[in-house]
Amino acid sequence: MFNSHHQCFKDRKNKVPLRLEILILNHLMSDKIHKLQADIHHVKDALRSFLVDKLNVSFLRINWIKLNFLDSHIVAKAEILDSFVTYFESKKGVSHKFNIKSTESGQIHTSTIDECLRLQAFKANLSYVITCGTGHYLCLGIVNGDSLPDENENGLNCKLYNNSDHSLTKLLAEVPLEVIEKSYSNLNGSRFNYSDIEFAVVDVKIGDDIRFDSPEKTKSSSTFTFFFIISILINIMMFVKFASDYKLSQNRTNPLRDYVSLKLLKSSI
Structure with missing residues (x-):
């Protein structure tokens, strides 16, 4: 898994840095604060699980988390990477020359193959997705029971993606960075727990200008x-x-x- 980590993302340069101010709701004694700092990796795991649940992202898309403990709150920074390369793209699709009429129902045009696959993911009982390069990508979903278009030497150059394993729903579940950039403020006011300690997110913003001094x-x-x-x-x-x-x-x-x-x-x- 770790060896293929770099292959699981479209572009690791695309990311959203989040800065969260987290309030410790319990009134903790100094020794409890010290224990919390000693258990920093467990606190990070609790925060990571919280982000996975609230942002609807995969666990591996959270690149890293940094924490800075203050008197009664924590300042955290997390970096969210772009969505996974789809299962369809990893198979590259199978080349075909399909004779697709412009009047054929259900076809749309998209700017990228990924956009086509993501839009088709909303359809239920989808067995195949066809994309054909015609300036923009002609995008056609084939539901279960329907036949594929006829093949012809003079047909369009297309890619056929098989959805027999229903893996298209995995693509739909992965939230793109654009959505996170618009909805990250929904984290504000949310709560999560570690052990018997309760935390509340009281402020969240996008930015990577935060600096942490080392404990030393x-x-x-x-x-x-x-x-x-x-x-x-x-x-x-x-x-x-x-x-x-x-x-x-x-x-x-x-x-x-x-x-x-x-x-x-x-x-x-």
């Missing part, structure tokens, strides 16, 4: 801040002590000066 970097930054504050407090205490000592020494010197001045004054008299 975050820990280093917080340690630096702690020692910086401590050094400021020590400097303040040293300054206060110095000022206090200076004032005390001034108070001791002034009475002595006044006493000497008074003695000199008495001597002169």
